[in-house]
Amino acid sequence: MEIDRLSRNNKIQKTIITIFIFILIGFDTVFQPALGQDEIQRLRREINQSKKDTNRVWIYRDLAYYYLEENLDSALYFSELGIQLSKELGFIKGEIWNLYQMALAEEFMDRFEPSISTLKQAFDLAEAQHDTLSMAKLQNALGVNLYYQSNFSEAMSNYQEALFLSEKIGYQEGISYSLNNLGVIYRKRRNFKKALEIYERSLVIKIQENDTVGIINSRYNLGLLYSYSNKFEKSLEEFSQAERLSETKGKSPNMAEIKIGRGMALYNLEHLDEAEKYFTEGFGQLKADKIYEKIAAMAYLGIIEVRSGNPEEGMKKLLNANEMLENSERLELKRLVSREMARAYEILNQPVRAVEYWKSYNILNDSINNEQKHWAIEEMQAKYEALEKDKRIQMQELALSKEKLKKKRNTIILSLLFILTLASFFIYLNRWRKNNKPKDLIQILNGKSIDFEKVNQNLLSPITNREKEIIELVEKGFTNHEIAEKLFVSENTVKTHLKNIFSKTEALNRTDLVHRLKNY
Incomplete structure (x- = not known):
């Protein structure tokens, strides 16, 4: 009868518990240091003193961040100011991170579709800038949004992409964060083996980075995982380590959850008095x-x-x-x-x-x-x-690869054929020139010989003896190479002498040279 009466009065009891919870929350709020409010006041003073530059963009971003815990409408307002100023200044980085703060405010308001749209807008900007670090962070944020909507498959896809991007640039914090997020989904899907593997990998990174808060979170996640796996001794050990680290640090964002987790392990190990103590403390601090x-x-x-x-x-x-x-x-x-x-x-x-x-x-x-x-x-x-x-x-x-290899092979074959064709042409041309080379240009020029004394009388600059030798060989039809061999000089020397001869005689070519010299 007593139990039936309790059932009938359940709504009244629920109301009492709810009031009790709000009293606890209010008590906690009153006696917590108002760090957020202090930062907000400081940043608002800075705005009055700042110029309309990139520094003001970051102040807007920071105000949006601190207002997430105080007033979500204000968080939206200041992130919007940061976005507008970033656009005016062409400051893409500032626009990305004010968009991120806006998305968080929308998410906290349970406006998931606008939040996802805002995050994608920020991601597109980061991608256009090849900003892999921002892309990794935004990919994780998209995953969290999808996770809160119980869209675990899409969330997991985003976390995996964030993990890939973080590993690509060696961003250890991003790797650990992505792993923790993936671990939560594997734990919820009760794939405890995979979740354990991921959490342990994340913990190793946190220890290497000496990230105390990260280590606490990883220990907390491992404690939950062991609890779900009914490994309560291990669960208690992980929660105990997380609690000790939290006490060393002085404050942990999830200290209340750690106490409740430890209470669960103690209860299942039949330590009821100790479990009740942790449940009571954790409940009051949540x-x-x-x-x-x-x-x-x-x-x-x-x-x-x-x-x-x-x-x-x-x-x-x-x-x-x-x-x-x-x-x-x-x-x-x-x-x-x-x-x-x-x-x-x-x-x-x-x-x-x-x-x-x-x-x-x-x-x-x-x-x-x-x-x-x-x-x-x-x-x-x-x-x-x-x-x-x-x-x-x-x-x-x-x-x-096969197509590239085929193209490469065809290119090589065509190049070889071209080289062979070209070589054959030059060999043929050389043979033709040798076979058809006039032995003596005198035959062409009516048998006349060159009178160099007469020539020198008509030139401003006389022909030298070496130039005479070269002219005589040119007259006989020898090439530059053949002239160089006969005179034991380089081909370049022959070319230089010919250049001087053409300059002195104003001849256009070899035939014109011989013709001019014979007709002086």
């Missing part, structure tokens, strides 16, 4: 948007209280957790709550209700297994398609 983490913590706290002899308070939490999940598609969390509800009713000796929730648990379990099989088939299909694509690419490359 941010307002961490709904599912709150539900998980509430469910575990509920079953611990039922098992510890406080069924009334415990069932309140379990019933609230169950109702908050009513319209959710988080099958694993619904399965967890159904299991703990069934156990609670068993402890309360209500077998009918226990059986009801065990049935629900089994149905959810089957759904999860079927979903897992579907994802496994989808993954196999994707691998097959990737192999087929690689095969097609290899065949195309082979065909192109």
Whole structure:
């Protein structure tokens, strides 16, 4: 009867819990240092002192970033100012990163389609600039957007492209971030082996880079993975390391989640008191948007209280957790709550209700297994398609290679034929010239001989003895090469002498030279 009464008053209980959560959030907000507000005030003062240049673009970008936690409309406003100023200045880099901040604000508003459109616009600019670093970051952001819409296949495709780009330029932070994102999807698809391989690779990079926050996140992800794999000792170890690192650093963005994760491992290892402590601390520190983490913590706290002899308070939490999940598609969390509800009713000796929730648990379990099989088939299909694509690419490359080889071979054959033809022509020409060379130009010029004394009387610059020798050989029809051999000089020397002779006599060619000299 008591349990039925609790069910009827469930809405009131939910309202009480919600008020309690908001009180916790408000308390946390009041006593947290207002670092974001301080930065906003500083940046707004800087705008008043800055010129309309690239520095102001970055101030707009930074204001948009800090306003993400304060006021999303303001984040949109300042990112838009940054975009407009970047366009005026032709500052592409500034435009890219103000577009990125605008996309984040749109994403936080659950306006996923405009956010994706904005990110693609930024990506196109980065691609046009061959800015691989920005392309890798934007590809990851696109993947996150798609992931929040449960479009895991497209998200994975973007993460893989981001990983490829990051590896291409050795961008270690981008590699690790892409790996973590891929690991989350593999974990959600319950491909724990692949997720473990990816998380461990990411952790190695974070350790090499001495990135404490990154190491904490990787340890947290590994802790969750081991928990889902029912390896609770390893899960506890990873969460404990993440917690110690967080305490060393002084603050971690996901400290509350780490505590809840550690509580899960402790609960499953039957350390109920210690688990309750971590669930309570984590629940109180969670941010307002961490709904599912709150539900998980509430469910575990509920079953611990039922098992510890406080069924009334415990069932309140379990019933609230169950109702908050009513319209959710988080099958694993619904399965967890159904299991703990069934156990609670068993402890309360209500077998009918226990059986009801065990049935629900089994149905959810089957759904999860079927979903897992579907994802496994989808993954196999994707691998097959990737192999087929690689095969097609290899065949195309082979065909192109053969075509290039064929063209190269044809080019070589044609070149050889051309060279042979040219060589044959010159051999024929040389033979023809030898066979048809006049032995003595005197025959052409009516048998007259050259009178060099008379010639020199008519020239401003007389013919030298060496030039006379060359003229006599030219008269007999010898080539420059043959003249050089006879006179034991170089062919260039012969050419120089001929040039001087032509200059002195004003002859146009060899025949004209002989003709002029004979007619002086």
